[in-house]
Amino acid sequence: MSYKNNKLIFPFLMLMPEFVWASELNQANTAWILTSTALVLFMTIPGLSLFYAGLVRSKNVLSVLMQCFAITCLVSILWLAGVYSFIFADGGDLQKFIGGAEKAFLPQIGTESLTGDIPETVFFMFQMTFAIITPALIVGGFAERMKFSAVLWFSGLWLIVVYMPICHWVWGNGWLADLGVMDFAGGIVIHINAGVAALVAALVLGKRKGFPTTAMPPHNMTMVVTGAGMLWVGWFGFNAGSALTADGSAGMAMLVTHIGAATGSLTWMFLEWQRFGKPSVLGIVTGMVAGLGTITPASGFVGPIGALVIGMAAGIVCFYATQFLKRKLQIDDSLDVFPVHGVGGITGSLLTGVFAAKGLGGLGLSEGVTIWDQLAVQGIAVVVTIIWSALFSYLILKFFDKIIGLRVSSDDEVQGLDITLHEESGYYNL
Numbered sequence: 001m002s003y004k005n006n007k008l009i010f011p012f013l014m015l016m017p018e019f020v021w022a023s024e025l026n027q028a029n030t031a032w033i034l035t036s037t038a039l040v041l042f043m044t045i046p047g048l049s050l051f052y053a054g055l056v057r058s059k060n061v062l063s064v065l066m067q068c069f070a071i072t073c074l075v076s077i078l079w080l081a082g083v084y085s086f087i088f089a090d091g092g093d094l095q096k097f098i099g100g101a102e103k104a105f106l107p108q109i110g111t112e113s114l115t116g117d118i119p120e121t122v123f124f125m126f127q128m129t130f131a132i133i134t135p136a137l138i139v140g141g142f143a144e145r146m147k148f149s150a151v152l153w154f155s156g157l158w159l160i161v162v163y164m165p166i167c168h169w170v171w172g173n174g175w176l177a178d179l180g181v182m183d184f185a186g187g188i189v190i191h192i193n194a195g196v197a198a199l200v201a202a203l204v205l206g207k208r209k210g211f212p213t214t215a216m217p218p219h220n221m222t223m224v225v226t227g228a229g230m231l232w233v234g235w236f237g238f239n240a241g242s243a244l245t246a247d248g249s250a251g252m253a254m255l256v257t258h259i260g261a262a263t264g265s266l267t268w269m270f271l272e273w274q275r276f277g278k279p280s281v282l283g284i285v286t287g288m289v290a291g292l293g294t295i296t297p298a299s300g301f302v303g304p305i306g307a308l309v310i311g312m313a314a315g316i317v318c319f320y321a322t323q324f325l326k327r328k329l330q331i332d333d334s335l336d337v338f339p340v341h342g343v344g345g346i347t348g349s350l351l352t353g354v355f356a357a358k359g360l361g362g363l364g365l366s367e368g369v370t371i372w373d374q375l376a377v378q379g380i381a382v383v384v385t386i387i388w389s390a391l392f393s394y395l396i397l398k399f400f401d402k403i404i405g406l407r408v409s410s411d412d413e414v415q416g417l418d419i420t421l422h423e424e425s426g427y428y429n430l
């Protein structure tokens with residue numbers, strides 16, 4: 001995600017000819033980022049919440065909604081308490097690795113404080129919505145079997161130990177930014193990061209009772225499609241808002257985001273149609289999410305042709321990754337977080353280094369940087385993120401498993417988490 005800050009400036013901003021430094025408030029940019037902030041929060045509540053809730057069985061619908069809602073609240077407080085500061089404040093001698101604590105609780109931030117040409121409060125809120133959706137995505141990896149207390153403890157510590165440093169390295173003028181990594185809106189910071197964590201969580205917790213022999217279809221496809229539609233709309237704030245300007249760069253990011261989503265959706269649909277004989281509603285909306293996640297890192301750097309290719313790649317690669325993970329490896333990543341978001345993020349992050357080149361319709365690489373050079377940088381960032389997220393997600397999960405236990409009892413899982421954890425039901429007439 002590109003940004004403007006009085007102390008921190010991303011190297012890849014030089015790739016954006018429309019970018020202009022400003023020291024005064026720009027009302028148009030401020031209005032656009034206010035709108036984008038609402039759109040990105042709309043992605044988690046209600047978009048992702050409804051999408052995930054519809055995918056689980058009816059006895060667990062409220063548990064998923066509760067987890068997404070509670071994570072939103074928890075991350076918001078932690079973001080204010082210091083996570084924002086340690087990502088975006090000046091870290092002094094440790095700047096390459098972590099920021100400083102001077103902006104914890106925003107002691108000196110008022111209505112006149114600016115980040116570039118928008119209020120810092122708006123920048124704070126915009127970045128917070130990204131931090132919210134990342135651990136919320138991980139919910140899909142352990143859905144229907146994790147204790148609610150464990151969800152809260154894991155999400156909070158994961159935000160600090162995993163998300164915070166990786167976000168600083170890429171978006172906070174850390175060492176990956178120095179290398180010239182290109183991640184416009186979160187392919188690395190969000191999708192690879194969350195996808196890997198979800199895979200680790202699925203492995204640590206183990207399979208749901210009855211998986212894979214018992215059918216566990218989505219209980220409400222209408223809810224799934226509704227949530228997916230909200231994600232699609234909200235994603236324009238996610239990607240186009242990351243330009244932090246109301247100009248042509250935001251317009252191009254919005255355009256390629258839409259093309260990537262549409263192409264990924266159709267590609268997945270046709271693959272499923274060819275393989276299973278009928279196109280499914282679940283398939284076409286999953287392909288859309290895969291297309292969105294895959295175009296995200298590239299959205300500020302590629303043109304429409306690049307978006308078309310990246311969207312097609314998303315549909316193909318994520319489709320087969322989903323089949324391989326569940327059918328061949330029989331890993332119960334309940335809602336396909338790793339094969340859709342993780343694999344999509346990896347694919348998009350690598351292809352960014354290719355289709356950002358002007359010769360392939362992109363906005364161009366840095367002067368003197370070849371496609372191979374950029375691919376090497378993208379590859380380093382991808383590998384580092386996978387290792388960091390996998391290692392520390394595993395350690396955090398194992399720690400809380402020893403302290404409070406991660407998984408509900410077998411009886412609770414059979415009865416459903418709505419009743420056993422919250423004493424409520426999403427459908428009292430059932």
